[in-house]
Amino acid sequence: MFPIRDHNPSGRTPFVTYALILANVGIFLAYFPALSEPDLTRFFYQWGLVPRFITEGVHLHGLVTHMFLHGGWMHLFGNMLFLFIFGDNLEDEMGHVGFGLFYLLAGLAAAGLQYLAAPMTEVPMVGASGAIAGVMGGYLLLFPKARVDVLFIIVIFFRIVPVPAWIVLGVWFILQVFNGAVTPTDGGGIAYWAHAGGFVAGVVMAVRTWLRLGAVRFWNRTSGHPPHPVAVYPLSRSSIPRVPRR
Numbered sequence: 001m002f003p004i005r006d007h008n009p010s011g012r013t014p015f016v017t018y019a020l021i022l023a024n025v026g027i028f029l030a031y032f033p034a035l036s037e038p039d040l041t042r043f044f045y046q047w048g049l050v051p052r053f054i055t056e057g058v059h060l061h062g063l064v065t066h067m068f069l070h071g072g073w074m075h076l077f078g079n080m081l082f083l084f085i086f087g088d089n090l091e092d093e094m095g096h097v098g099f100g101l102f103y104l105l106a107g108l109a110a111a112g113l114q115y116l117a118a119p120m121t122e123v124p125m126v127g128a129s130g131a132i133a134g135v136m137g138g139y140l141l142l143f144p145k146a147r148v149d150v151l152f153i154i155v156i157f158f159r160i161v162p163v164p165a166w167i168v169l170g171v172w173f174i175l176q177v178f179n180g181a182v183t184p185t186d187g188g189g190i191a192y193w194a195h196a197g198g199f200v201a202g203v204v205m206a207v208r209t210w211l212r213l214g215a216v217r218f219w220n221r222t223s224g225h226p227p228h229p230v231a232v233y234p235l236s237r238s239s240i241p242r243v244p245r246r
Contacts, residue, residue, distance in 0.1 A: 003085055003168055004160070007147040008226035010088035016100045017087035021080050024128055027068045028076050044069065048124030051115045062124075067107040069126035079128045085148070086132075086139040089226040093142060094209050102205055106134020106198045113197025117180070125191045130198035133176075137202025140169040141210055145224030173199050 035043055046059070049066035053059040070076040091099035110130020139146070144166040152159050173196065180192030210218065221227070 002151045002153075003082065003148050004151050005149050005231075006085055006089070006165070006226070007149070007162070007230050008089065008143075008228045009231055010092040010226070011228045012092055014088035014091040014099075016096045016103070017083060017091050020087070020103065020128075021083060024068055024070065024076065024080060028070050032070070032072075044071075044124040044126055048126040049111055049114070050122055050124045051119050052122045054115055055119050063108060063111050064104075066111065066124075066126050067104075067128050067131050070128070071126055075127060079132055083128065083132050083135060086135050089143060089146075089228075090135055090138050090206075092226070092228075093213065094138075098209075102138065102202075103131050103135065105205060106137075106201050107131030109201030110134065110191075110194040110198030114191045114194035117193040125194060127191070129191065130194035133195045133198030134202030134205070136169050136172070137199040137204075138206035138209075139202075140165060141203050141206045142213070142218075143222075143224060143226050144219070146226055169199075 031043060032040070047062065047065045048069055049062040050059060053062065070079065087099070087103075090102070094102055107128070107130050110133060111125070114125055114130070144164070146165040147162040148165050148168045149160050150163045150168060152161060176192045176195040176199065179190070180196055183190070183192060214221065
């Protein structure tokens, strides 16, 4: 199940969202193809977030730098896809500077909860997932009924289905909490508590924007959707004519 797009692109160019995507892709290309696996591990210990290092008061820069590192191509692609889908509408409502600060604080909150879950682990955490989870949480609060096209893959069957944002993002959040609760503290390779922490922080920080826009009146005015014209996706409609039931 993969979200691939929403139906209400932003009304202005999301410069910060694009800049974050370019920064993540550029940094990834600068180190990943050139490093062997042992060198990559050392690189992540140097620039990722290692909770034990934070406990010892060293390598504190990892609290920020880990947000711009990724462990592989699919890790990078998945994160950038989610940022591309959900970041533009949030940036449109918060403004460029406000959204940039929101993104950074969500990433720090995500790192904080992951650290509290296992402050002595030496497993480095890398990825923009926590900050992007914050973006998803803010999106859920502002646009709970936005239509998100989700690609369902069942063995060899593929189908794109529009699903309300509150279902897509709500289910995603519940899965992070559940997996975080049943997975060992090192996350088994996935920082579930960082995802959950970033998401909650995103919802909380977006409250100020929600109130400024009118709170429940904003929802009533927009029907829970981003306040922009609905996009038309030619490939989402079949060229086969409908036959009415007789």
